[in-house]
Amino acid sequence: MELLLLGTGASDGIPAFFNDSRVSRHAREHGGKDVRTRSCALLNGDIQIDFPPDLFCQYRREGLDPQDWSALVFTHSHEDHFCVSELQYALFPFTDRESLPYVIYANAEIERKIEARYPEWPIEIVQTHSFESYQLGKVKLTPIAAHHKEDEDSQNLIFEQDGKTILYATDTGIWREPTWEFLQGWSFDLLILECTDGKVPQAYHGHLSIETAVSVVDRLRNMNALHSSSTIVTTHHSHLGEATHAELERLLEPHAIHPGFDGMRLTLG
Numbered sequence: 001m002e003l004l005l006l007g008t009g010a011s012d013g014i015p016a017f018f019n020d021s022r023v024s025r026h027a028r029e030h031g032g033k034d035v036r037t038r039s040c041a042l043l044n045g046d047i048q049i050d051f052p053p054d055l056f057c058q059y060r061r062e063g064l065d066p067q068d069w070s071a072l073v074f075t076h077s078h079e080d081h082f083c084v085s086e087l088q089y090a091l092f093p094f095t096d097r098e099s100l101p102y103v104i105y106a107n108a109e110i111e112r113k114i115e116a117r118y119p120e121w122p123i124e125i126v127q128t129h130s131f132e133s134y135q136l137g138k139v140k141l142t143p144i145a146a147h148h149k150e151d152e153d154s155q156n157l158i159f160e161q162d163g164k165t166i167l168y169a170t171d172t173g174i175w176r177e178p179t180w181e182f183l184q185g186w187s188f189d190l191l192i193l194e195c196t197d198g199k200v201p202q203a204y205h206g207h208l209s210i211e212t213a214v215s216v217v218d219r220l221r222n223m224n225a226l227h228s229s230s231t232i233v234t235t236h237h238s239h240l241g242e243a244t245h246a247e248l249e250r251l252l253e254p255h256a257i258h259p260g261f262d263g264m265r266l267t268l269g
Ligand SMILES: [Zn+2]
Pocket: 010, 011, 039, 078, 080, 081, 171, 236
């Protein structure tokens, strides 16, 4: 499997709109890995994970074509992950197509919002439920319950192919016990873990800071869900976390965790 991190920023990106925080100023001045568009990823070149408002520019930046998609998988309905207005451009009258050339995998809330927005559209949506599995061609998808947006089945996503396993865990606080129990017996070759709050823990339960992200990684290591050759990469960073990319590298290095960046490619197998 190959996972491309197209965006690694939190909801307002870095440099944040209308914000002059130190991390935003640093990103404006230095560019590079300090610029973070809204979080999403592309698996194997054809399975898109989330549809943020930055997707158009992310695809231009990487020279990609969304017409290659076989599937679009959503984690939850927050607007930095689910830009419903952009879906219209794949269909008539913007194209000659009368049906989507890819399958949408989404929870019930997202399905309801798509159907409310596009009641006439023949869109194929597979409704996903945490702890159930779905076959996307050669890739097996198993969503797990995130601890995030509590009025819907917010999901983190496990992908399996050819004996390799990825856990893509954007937008979650510390998982509730049913998720920890489900994770018993799994072994992840690659963990993508959110680190929204960086050095500055927030009162909201639905995101991780460096401290809580490290506690999640430690617990996964203790239960052998992560092994010595597992790769651990962060995503969904907020400028309010008060850490530049270089500072994140320094703070995470003792824990063998790597800060992700826009355009990062991770290959397994
Ligand atoms: Zn988010």
